Amino acid sequence: MKYDGLSPPDAIRALFSVELSEHKSFKDLVYPLVRSKNFLLVHRETMGIGSEKKHLLIARESLNKFHNAVLLQGFFADSKRVKAIFTDSSKRMEAAEFLDVTLAGRQSIVGIGIQSEALDKLISAMKSSISLSETRLPNPFHELPQLSIGNVTSVMQALLAQSAVLTDGETMMLHYLNGELERAYEAASLLQTEHPVLSKYQSLIIQQYLEANEFDNLLDDLLN
Numbered sequence: 001m002k003y004d005g006l007s008p009p010d011a012i013r014a015l016f017s018v019e020l021s022e023h024k025s026f027k028d029l030v031y032p033l034v035r036s037k038n039f040l041l042v043h044r045e046t047m048g049i050g051s052e053k054k055h056l057l058i059a060r061e062s063l064n065k066f067h068n069a070v071l072l073q074g075f076f077a078d079s080k081r082v083k084a085i086f087t088d089s090s091k092r093m094e095a096a097e098f099l100d101v102t103l104a105g106r107q108s109i110v111g112i113g114i115q116s117e118a119l120d121k122l123i124s125a126m127k128s129s130i131s132l133s134e135t136r137l138p139n140p141f142h143e144l145p146q147l148s149i150g151n152v153t154s155v156m157q158a159l160l161a162q163s164a165v166l167t168d169g170e171t172m173m174l175h176y177l178n179g180e181l182e183r184a185y186e187a188a189s190l191l192q193t194e195h196p197v198l199s200k201y202q203s204l205i206i207q208q209y210l211e212a213n214e215f216d217n218l219l220d221d222l223l224n
Helices: 008-016 024-035 060-075 079-087 089-103 116-127 155-161 168-177 181-190 196-223
Strands: 042-046 054-059
Touching: 008 024, 008 054, 008 060, 024 054, 024 060, 024 079, 054 060, 060 079, 060 089, 060 155, 079 089, 089 116, 089 168, 089 196, 155 168, 168 181, 168 196, 181 196
Parallel strands: none
Antiparallel strands: 042 054
16 A cells, blocks of 8 residues: 655645755755654655665645744754744744744845745744644745755844844844854843843843853852
């Protein structure tokens, strides 16, 4: 009995009308998602007698989740962050608030075209309780960032490339989500805002930075 699933290239073609074989950098981002243990329902089918290679077939019931993961990868290059959004509600809200603060009202970022209405719907869906594994998010991209030539394959990378023209709030959020606590703290220290989301992250970043410094100082005292 033939397994009812789609190969990654067939799934990408069906979902995004893109030929995966023509975009090596995109292919390198897609396959870690497909191969990731317990993320998608994937059937591994031996290519032939005596062959150790296997065809990967994505179950049709995993196509919405795969679609959403690829879209989120267009915002966040890190596959671990993308997968965490599906399982950790705080990471999901953090991602939604980041997109709201940094992208609201923008129609492009360094060549990445964005449909603002679809983006608003995506952010609202991210902030809701819908299942990201079952409900397909709207695609706000004119063309997926992963198809870009060069090092910029996500919105986050594009924002980092133009960080000099971002506001203190945008810079703070960008560095925080990129794991750069010290740079996020520097931006938070300069920030003057009454925006409730930015105020929340400003307090959180300052608290985390001071706690990290206290811990480092404690270690120094114990070792010296």
